[in-house]
Amino acid sequence: MFEGYDFEVIERSLGYLFRDGMVFTLTLTGLAMTGGIIFGTLLAMMRLSSFRPLSALAGGYVNLMRSLPLVLVIFWFFFLVPYIGAWVIGADRPIAVGAFWSAVITFTMFEAAYYCEIMRAGIQSIARGQVWSGYALGLNYWQTMGQIVLPQAFRNMTPVLLTQTIILFQDTSLVYVISATDFLGAASKVANRDYRLVEMYTFVALVYFIMSYSLSLLVRRLQDRIAVIR
Amino acid sequence: MISLRHVSKWYGTFQVLNDCSTEVARGEVVVVCGPSGSGKSTLIKCVNGLEPFQKGEISVDGVSVGDPKTNLPKLRARIGMVFQNFELFPHMTVTKNLTLGQVKVLGRSMEEATQKGLKLLERVGLSAHKDKYPGQLSGGQQQRVAIARALSMDPIAMLFDEPTSALDPEMINEVLDVMVELAKEGMTMMVVTHEMGFARKVAHRVIFMDGGAIVEDAKKEDFFGTPRSERAQLFLSKILQH
Numbered sequence: 001m002f003e004g005y006d007f008e009v010i011e012r013s014l015g016y017l018f019r020d021g022m023v024f025t026l027t028l029t030g031l032a033m034t035g036g037i038i039f040g041t042l043l044a045m046m047r048l049s050s051f052r053p054l055s056a057l058a059g060g061y062v063n064l065m066r067s068l069p070l071v072l073v074i075f076w077f078f079f080l081v082p083y084i085g086a087w088v089i090g091a092d093r094p095i096a097v098g099a100f101w102s103a104v105i106t107f108t109m110f111e112a113a114y115y116c117e118i119m120r121a122g123i124q125s126i127a128r129g130q131v132w133s134g135y136a137l138g139l140n141y142w143q144t145m146g147q148i149v150l151p152q153a154f155r156n157m158t159p160v161l162l163t164q165t166i167i168l169f170q171d172t173s174l175v176y177v178i179s180a181t182d183f184l185g186a187a188s189k190v191a192n193r194d195y196r197l198v199e200m201y202t203f204v205a206l207v208y209f210i211m212s213y214s215l216s217l218l219v220r221r222l223q224d225r226i227a228v229i230r
Numbered sequence: 231m232i233s234l235r236h237v238s239k240w241y242g243t244f245q246v247l248n249d250c251s252t253e254v255a256r257g258e259v260v261v262v263c264g265p266s267g268s269g270k271s272t273l274i275k276c277v278n279g280l281e282p283f284q285k286g287e288i289s290v291d292g293v294s295v296g297d298p299k300t301n302l303p304k305l306r307a308r309i310g311m312v313f314q315n316f317e318l319f320p321h322m323t324v325t326k327n328l329t330l331g332q333v334k335v336l337g338r339s340m341e342e343a344t345q346k347g348l349k350l351l352e353r354v355g356l357s358a359h360k361d362k363y364p365g366q367l368s369g370g371q372q373q374r375v376a377i378a379r380a381l382s383m384d385p386i387a388m389l390f391d392e393p394t395s396a397l398d399p400e401m402i403n404e405v406l407d408v409m410v411e412l413a414k415e416g417m418t419m420m421v422v423t424h425e426m427g428f429a430r431k432v433a434h435r436v437i438f439m440d441g442g443a444i445v446e447d448a449k450k451e452d453f454f455g456t457p458r459s460e461r462a463q464l465f466l467s468k469i470l471q472h
Contacts, residue, residue: 132317151321
């Protein structure tokens with residue numbers, strides 16, 4: 001059945017696949033997750049603000065990002081960011097951002113919209129009385145958020161945030177459209193060079209499956225352990 | 231100490247508070263009672279600005295609550311508040327609950343705050359539970375911690391919003407005992423409650439609310455003797471039968 005296939009191509013390219021490809025994928029996932037959660041949390045706080053312009057702005061941003069295909073946003077940012085960068089620092093030529101940082105910015109901005117909705121639900125799940133209680137102690141808005149609401153919201157939402165991160169991890173493979181060498185990109189290059197498409201893509205699928213699935217198992221275990229006792 | 235003048239509040243077009251005026255003097259214990267939906271909880275939440283009001287004026291120790299220029303967090307830090315559902319912070323230990331406000335708001339050192347917190351915890355009889363999380367305590371214990379937390383800020387007055395309504399009957403007294411003791415020490419207190427026994431024991435005045443308005447504002451003796459309003463008489467006859 002496996003006649004004519006050469007699975008050794010995988011072994012030969014393991015170093016390149018993981019040291020170059022997977023490191024890129026994981027770094028991108030990690031940075032975009034961190035940035036996305038921070039930015040998304042700020043967006044969620046804005047969306048829940050009673051100050052109309054602020055909540056409208058955040059709402060508009062989230063709806064815009066969630067209505068656009070990710071591939072489009074990746075492209076769009078890749079071509080736009082150098083010009084925005086030039087405009088910000090006042091350079092007369094587009095600045096070279098590079099595929100990696102362009103991808104980091106794109107995924108942070110894009111995922112922030114999704115993390116925002118998760119954090120919004122998380123913040124809203126905290127009873128109004130907790131906020132009152134913080135205010136009654138004399139804490140201001142930021143202290144109440146930082147000490148009381150957000151820690152609880154994060155804890156309640158950790159499983160969902162991680163699930164979203166697994167999706168982010170898979171979505172980073174879309175950077176192939178800007179020719180960045182992530183895990184899939186690296187495999188694809190080897191596959192095309194050696195004409196071993198079936199072998200490489202099967203292997204890539206397997207790796208993505210194992211990593212995503214074990215992460216989601218971990219999330220499920222975590223869910224029971226971190227619940228706040230009430 | 232606490233003064234309310236012609237306070238009115240609306241939720242949209244629905245009026246929840248209707249021209250409420252009263253005073254709580256220093257060291258006075260005032261019980262606010264009335265049927266549910268009469269606006270008692272809303273009224274007490276207006277006193278420290280947790281609920282905004284549209285008309286009238288409330289001042290605490292000379293500071294206007296409704297004035298946008300007032301530093302509300304600073305004012306609230308001086309007024310202790312105890313809630314119906316305790317509202318301890320479930321992700322923090324009892325000790326952390328007791329020190330948070332002292333450290334973050336009053337700028338006390340962790341050491342000083344902990345010492346003060348533990349002293350108050352001892353006072354409410356819960357020293358043994360200092361490292362537990364609120365979820366590991368019974369309702370009555372949680373409410374006593376909540377009172378200790380409010381006291382840790384050295385408040386000039388205490389507001390209680392139905393502090394025993396969410397408790398099982400056998401736990402009500404342990405909380406009331408702490409409150410009685412507090413009242414006897416001369417703490418200025420405004421207490422929304424249905425516990426008429428508590429009112430009889432320590433209240434100086436009783437306010438009866440109905441439909442968002444203060445219907446009766448009388449000395450305890452007068453209130454339990456012969457309330458002037460028919461509505462208050464009916465209310466009393468209903469809850470005192472049992």
